[in-house]
Structures are given as C-alpha cells and as structure tokens.
Amino acid sequence: MGILEVKDVNKRFGGLQALGDVNLSVAENTCHAIIGPNGAGKSTLLNCLVGKLIPDTGSVMFDGQSVLGRTPFEINQMGISRVFQTPEIFGDLTVMENMLIPCFARRDGSFALHGIRSVFSEGELRDQAEQMLEEVNMLDKRNMHSASMSRGDKRRLEMAMCLVQNPKLLLLDEPTAGMARADTNNTIDLLKEIKEKRDITIAIIEHDMHVVFSLADRITVLAQGTPLVEDTPENIKGHPKVKEAYLGEAA
C-alpha cells in the first residue's frame, strides 16, 4: 500500500478524454516520476491530486484518506506540497516573509487571527525559516524583495517554502522547465540531498530525461491519458513501448 493511491481515475473535458483509467501507486519515501509526451494528461493528473480538478470517476487516497472534494488548502494541510511549473511565490513579500507563511500554515492551520502580535516576535518560526533558507543557500537573500530575484532563486525559494512545511508528499511540476543546464544540475543536487536527508515522498512530472533518470526510483509513462507502463528507470530506458510513445520522438 503506497502513500498515494490513485485508482481508476477518469476525467473528461467535453469530448476529450484527458485521463482514462489511471492507476498509480506511489510508495512511501520514494521518488516517483511521471513522464509522457505533451498532452498525455500529466498536468491533469497532478491537478486531480491537489484538489484543483475533481475526477469524474475513481478515487485518490493519500495516507489512507480520500482527497477528493477537498480544497487545495485542505489537501496541503494533509501533507501534500506542490511546486509549480513557473515558480509561484509571494512576489510582493520579502524572502523571509515568503518562508514564514508556510511556517504559520503548518503551526496554526488554515486560518488563525494573529492581528496584534508582531511577525518578528515569532522566534521559533523565524528559526525554522532561517534554517530552511540555510539549507537551500539563500540565507543571505532573506531580506530581498522576492520578485526581484532570478528565476532559479525563485524556484529554490518555492522549493524551500514547500519543504519547510515538512510535507509527506512533494509534488514537482516540471521543476527544471526553462532552466539553464547549471541550474538544472543544482536543482537535481538539491532534490537528491532532500531525498537523502528527509523522510519524504516525491512525485515528479518532468520532460527532461536527465532529471528523471537521476532522481526517480520508479517511473510511470503516461500516454493519451493512460499509464502505458510502470517500472524502474533501468527497465524503462530499454522498454520498446516507451521508446515508441515517447523517447523515440524525443531522440
């Protein structure tokens, strides 16, 4: 029994079958990659996991509980954090504030009214946030206006914001899309480190095979909304079906 169990999920948009009978099981403390050509339904699947979309049929269980019908913030409170394709951060806020918000969310739940006490009297949360920033090598940028940072820094900040919540499951939606090679390698190193240091499950959607094969323990290949095959990276590399559906055209 994996920490994330997707069973018989179907999703249609009008006449288009975006997802057809998707079954997926992600084992705890592994990195599971979902790959597939454009339009294979990867993003739709991801959106079904985080509450942005509700599947027409099927079930999505996380940690023994159904996530269907819950809002994104409720699902996050269950322990799923998501990194977006283009970094979604609080651009008007400083890096430190960006970090504090998930700290508050983790400690106080989805709503708490602390209207009078100053943010800066929250010593414990500040320590957490600073520690996390240290981990991603951004402590020196803590007072920067986050919108003015480079894309790579924004990505790292977003990752740190997710990690500081100590999620059980981290969802990554093409975390290296549009990144330079060096940045991509940095991200891979960062993710590897995270995997080693923490008890965390990672599900990653990615185009870049280099990233996928450096990180994933298991890979699911999605094509036209249906899982084609699921196996270890070694076996996927040589799999004829995969070559045909995906790698063939990529190479």
Added chain:
Amino acid sequence: MFGLDKKDASLLLIVAVLVAFAPFLLNPFPEGSAMAQFNAGYPDLMQRFVIFGIFAIGFNILFGLTGYLSFGHAAFLGVGSYAAVWMFKLLSMNVIPAIILAVITAGVFALIIGYVSLRRSGIYFSILTLAFAQMSFALAYSVLTPITGGETGLQLALDDPRILDGANQTNNIPVPGFFGMEMRDSTDLVLGNWIFTFNVGYYFAAIIMLISFYVSIRIFRSPFGMMLRAVKSNQQRLNYTGLNPRPYTLAAFVISGMYAGLAGGLMASMDPLAGAERMFWTASGEVVLMTILGGVGTLIGPVLGAGMIKYMENIISKINADILHSWFAFLPDGLEDLVVTMIYPFIGKGWHLTLGIVFMLVVIFLPGGLVQGGQKLAGLFGRKKAEDTKTATTEPAE
C-alpha cells in the same frame, strides 16, 4: 515603544505630536490677514480631518493590504452614524455607548456584506460592494424612513427617551458629550493677532484616531497583516500553502468596516444627525480617492490623503474670483484677468475638477501616492534612495 519597532514608533509619535498641536499648525496666518482663509484650524474642519483619517486608515487595511477594491465602504460609515444617533435618542448623550454601538453595527453589516461579496474577487467584488452600498442607500432613503429619517435624515428630538440621562429639564435638545464634557465646547487662545481654538470634540476624535492608527500599525506588522499581503500577492500560492484566503479577507473586510463605523459614530458624535447621503456611492469613491492620493498600502498615506482632500474641499472651495483678483492685483490688468480666468475653473465650486485632475495624475504617475512622491523628492535631494518607496509596506530591516 508599545511593541512597535523604532521606525513605526517614531511615525506614531510624529503623528501624535502633529495631531496634538494641529490647532496651532493649521492656523499659521494671523486673523484678518489676506491669508487667513487658508487657516484650517477651526474645530469643524479639524474634526473632519481626523474622522476621515480613521475612515481611510480602515479602508487601507482592506484595499492596501489585500488589494480588494471596495466601492461601497460608505455604507458602513452611514450605518455607524445611524446607530450612534439612535443611541443618543434612546440611551444617553454620552458618546461612548454610541460609538461602541456604531462599531458593532457596522461590523455586523460588514460581516454580512463581506461574506457575500468576497465570494468573488477583482472587478466583480468592486461591483458587488457598490451594489450593496447603493441598495443600502436606496433603502435608507425610502422604505426604512422610520429608522433612518429618510430624506431629512435622522435627528434628535426633545421627547426622545434617553433612558440613562433622565428627564429633559430644559427646552433645548441636549448635546453629545463625554462624561460632562460637551463635544462642541471650545476654548480660544488669543496670541496677538492669532486665535487658536481648542475643541473637546476634536481632541476626543484625535485620541481615537491615534488609537486607530496604532492598531493599524500593529495589524500591518502582524502575521495577519502579512497574510493579507500574501492574499494580494498570490492567492494561488496561499491556497497551496495550506491557508484559506477567505477568512483572512473577510476579517480584513470586517475590521475595515468597523473602522468606517467608528468614523460614522464619531461624525454623529460631533453633530448628532445622520443622513442617507453619507452612504451614497460618491462618498465611497471619496475614501478611495483619499487612500490612493495619500498612498495606498502605506501607513501614513491614508491619513495624509484624507487631510488633503478635506482641506481642498473646505479651503479651495472657498476661494472665489474676488480673492483671485486681489492676489494677482500686482499684474497688469489684462494679464491679471487672463490669469484669473485661467485659474478660476479650478477653485471655488470647481475644486472637484482640481481633485479629479490631481487624482488622475497620482494614479498615472505616482501609484504610491503622496507618500511615494515625498520619498521620490527626498531621493532627489539625496537624503534617501528612491528605491525605498516600499519601506512602509515591507518589513523593516532587522
């Protein structure tokens, strides 16, 4: 001081000093001089400065922090006024219960309207709040006449019960007061040609304004304030960070509605009558103007904006053609007439035109309002770098 860091504390202190010495500062010109008409140190206007300051501070908590542009905030001000006058009629002429009821009633109203309006955002939110406010105005003006006094407004009468005050012995309608101090009481201080007026109502309102200002600073610096700015910045990320934006925005809406109710209650305390026109959408537009003009999202901006608009309304609107002619009398006749003709549309009854133009210029060139303008100017003179424009909204350096 008071749990504020140095910068905020000194800001509060400066505002407190300015407010305390306003009767002097606003009356710089000796009585009877040509410039005396620019004196703003009379009680009525000074009261309005601080009361609209409160209104704008509250509006800024909503618009400045969350970015939700309410076009119906005057409804809460109106509700507060009505509640306060009813308290004067039924309970006592003491302003305290009146103001408390005004704040509570406005808060309840804001809770209901906010609960519905905040289900949408952006332009839809603006139009929903506008619709609610216009609806309240229309109701207050017509059907609810028994409660609101309709067209004539709600006024005090001799035979009001006023349970706590006991029977009315005199033939005069009593005046709102604070444990014996009447709001309209004033003391004049004559220094040579200068006359300075100290008014009970003004100082009462000013103290409440300082408290409101202090609370708003605390809110800006609190985790709650940070969440509100996060709502403005990126609601999607907030959602995926496990936080529910709606109760945060609703809380901001209710708090800012209560500020408006407080302002309404104070207005009724200074002059115990309430009319539906206080709820009209132009009144809602006015607080938007004040906040933007001063500097939205900054701490001091709304207060400055409120002061500036009320000053323009009361002072510029009093300048007439004769006064203009007397100013430009030093010019040759033809030129004098030309100058006067050119300036005339912008003064007196035309002050709204000036207001509209200034407002447009601010939105176009100075989205940060006067506060940003001031910082830019300061930057020009080298005291401060212009890039500091956001200091008032972001966290102070540690």
Added chain:
Amino acid sequence: MDAIILQILNGLDKGSAYALIALGLTLIFGTLGVVNFAHGALFMIGAFCAVTLSRVLSLSHKVEVPGETDFLGNPMMRDVPYAYEIFGESLGAGIIDWAVPLSILFAIPVMILIGVIMERGLIKHFYKRPHADQILVTFGLAIVLQEIIKYFYGANPIPTPAPSAFVGSFDFGALVGFDPGTIIYPYWRLVYFAFAAVIIGAVFAFLQFTTFGMVVRAGMADRETVGLLGINIDKRFTIMFGLAAAVAGLAGVMYTPINSPNYHMGMDFLVLSFVVVVVGGMGSLPGAVLAGFLLGILESFASMREVIAIIPGINQVIIYLVAIIILLTRPRGLMGRKGVMED
C-alpha cells in the same frame, strides 16, 4: 394584461439606455480588456452635445421691427434666430424644433473624436496595468469630465425638448386593440426605443458582416492570437473605443427629452450599467443588451403600485438584488463566456 404591457413599455426606454451604455462598456471591456468608469461620462457628454446644438441653433440677434415702437417710443426690437435668416423662416423654425435629432449628426464626429483622444491619450497606457488602476484612473477622468461640463453648463438640469411632432402621448392600447385610455405612451419613448434598436442592430451588423468586425470579434475571443497574426490591433482598438463612445453619446443625445441632462447623469447611469454588464456577462454583447432591457423592464414592474404594496421599496433595490443573486449563483452572468475575468 394591459397593465403588463404598459410596464413593459415603461421599462423599454430606460432599458434601451442601459442596453446602449452596457453595449459600449462591453465592447471596450471585451476588446481592450479595460474597465471604463468614464463611460457614463460619455453618455452625459452626448446629452450635452444635444444641449449645445440646440443652443447654437437658437442663437439670435435683435432686429428692428419696422413701423412699431415700444412704450418708450424707441423702435421695437425683436429676437430673430440666425437660423431664420440662413434657412428662411419656416425651415429655420423646423431646424430649431428638430435640434435633438439633428444633434445625432453633430454628436457622432464629436464623440468619436473624444473617444479616440481618450484612448490614445490615456486608456492605451493602462492596458497592462491592473484592473483596479483602470477603474481608478477612469473614475478620476469621469470626475474631470463632469466637472468640465458643470463649469460650462452649470449644475442645473437643462430641459431640451423633443421635436413638437413627438411631444405628448398616444394611445398605444387602442392601437393594438385594448380599451382606449388604458395604455397611454409618450411618443418620444417609442422613438427612443426604435432608435436604440437601430443602433444595436447596426453595431451587431458591423461586427458580424465587416472584416473589421470579424477581427474585433476574434480579438474579443482571443486577444493574444489575433495579435500574433500580425494584425494591427492597436488601431482597431482605438476605432472600437471611438465607436463605443459614439454609441454612448448617441444614447445620451436621444435621452435628453426624456430626462433633462445634468452633469452627474452619467454617473447615475454608469453604476446601473455596470450592474447590467455584470448581469449580462462580462464580455458578452448580446448579454449586455438582453440584461439592459430585462433590468429596465424589471425595474418598471417593481415600481407598480401593487408590487410596492407587497414589498415596499422593492423598486429601489430590485436591480441590485438581481445583480447580487446572479453574481452569486451564475458568476459568469446570463451569457458570459468562460474564462472572461473569472476568479
């Protein structure tokens, strides 16, 4: 039955005005993506075009009446409009009488010019700014425009009559077979409705059958793609803005006999027109027209004595109430498209 028809008719003229203003608002919003708070001011300026023209036409000078003297023995003077001298007495009188409809010819170029100036000079710079900024700057502009009008025309409403041929009412009921005297309807309101129908038809035909209109509709559906096709969208936006301004202006011109124009009439109509646009569905032209008429008629029904007796004050709030309910239950409005300003 006759009462119902009467209320529908009564709702038509207001509904027409709402529909015309909302149509322009939607055009601007759909093509340019701008929320224009100054649109009501355009309606008001249109009305003052009519005021101006009727004043210009009535300009007169004093002429000596030969052979007569006043009681002081001086020669008798009489005001003679210049129009009489230019066009002859009967034609001149006719022209003055028909000042309001004639203002259409005058208002079209004026309104287009104002619209184009507004777009080029101000709105253009706000395409990329947040909607809140657009609201604020056009709100400021609306204040400026109405204050300028107030400066020149004063604060009081200026009665501007319809041509004498259309003054008064007729028995609509008798025409369609009801008892005489049950449905009395003023001529001019019918004219206004017909006029609105023609304008609305013309705008739709323009968008439907011309290449220009096609591009505009494509732009409303997907602005970026049309931009990518290499079509000069900017110029078309400017023209669209001019067109929307002209529609609002014409609505204002013809409304003058129904309601004497004053400087704040634009704002009064604007608030309601926004509600109309929202009810119809942001960005939907048929929605704007439909909602305009629907709300106009609904308002008229709510003003019936029988209805007020049951729910007092309903006539004051019905439009807002409908808007609130629609926004909460059907956020896209009656005919709104998916993805237009959804939150």
